[in-house]
């Protein structure tokens with residue numbers, strides 16, 4: 001383990017010193033698509049971090065109830081929101097501040113939001129429509145994918161990061177980053193009185209086709225959000 005750290009560290013330090021890379025969002029297609037402005041996040045909350053950590057559990061049975069737009073906004077902010085605008089830094093850490101993640105919302109039952117797949121735009125705290133209609137069934141076959149009112153899909157585009165480190169390492173780092181962001185999201189769910197589960201068992205082929213993902217963009221992780229049921 002020590003050997004690995006010693007090998008990785010110089011490359012990491014070198015790239016950190018040479019400054020942030022272009023975020024995946026910056027490379028997103030610029031074709032005009034409808035955008036939705038999200039309510040601003042609540043920066044106070046009502047639960048301690050320790051309470052959220054103690055209560056977090058993977059839950060797969062959901063009430064037939066909608067998630068609200070302010071809740072959705074809060075969850076997106078927790079996962080990938082901007083916390084230091086001058087340096088475009090986010091809630092979750094990122095190797096070389098490269099931000100390879102993209103965060104999509106599969107909205108099936110979100111109040112005041114038409115069903116569809118949306119891309120989160122962290123800089124503007126907005127959603128951009130990608131595909132209209134309820135697409136949850138295209139995300140996978142697990143019941144908790146189909147039943148959750150809303151799903152979050154993390155993808156990664158390591159193109160920018162791969163200019164500084166080799167592809168395998170860039171991919172590893174993107175996976176680690178997705179773990180950070182997903183845990184933020186899961187803890188925020190607890191803080192909002194919601195439940196969910198992180199999932200690596202999704203239908204990558206259908207997702208790729210549905211979202212017309214380029215080869216450079218890889219689905220990584222899905223997180224559900226819902227009111228507890230059962």
Ligand SMILES: Cc1cc2nc3c(=O)[nH]c(=O)nc-3n(C[C@H](O)[C@H](O)[C@H](O)COP(=O)(O)O)c2cc1C
Pocket residue numbers: 056057058059060142144197198199200201202
């Ligand atoms: C990388 C990863 C992938 C997972 N994939 C799935 C999945 O596809 N479906 C599912 O129901 N749970 C999935 N889980 C959730 C685990 O089953 C769950 O975290 C584990 O049982 C421990 O329970 P807890 O989350 O309540 O602590 C995944 C968890 C991780 C970390």
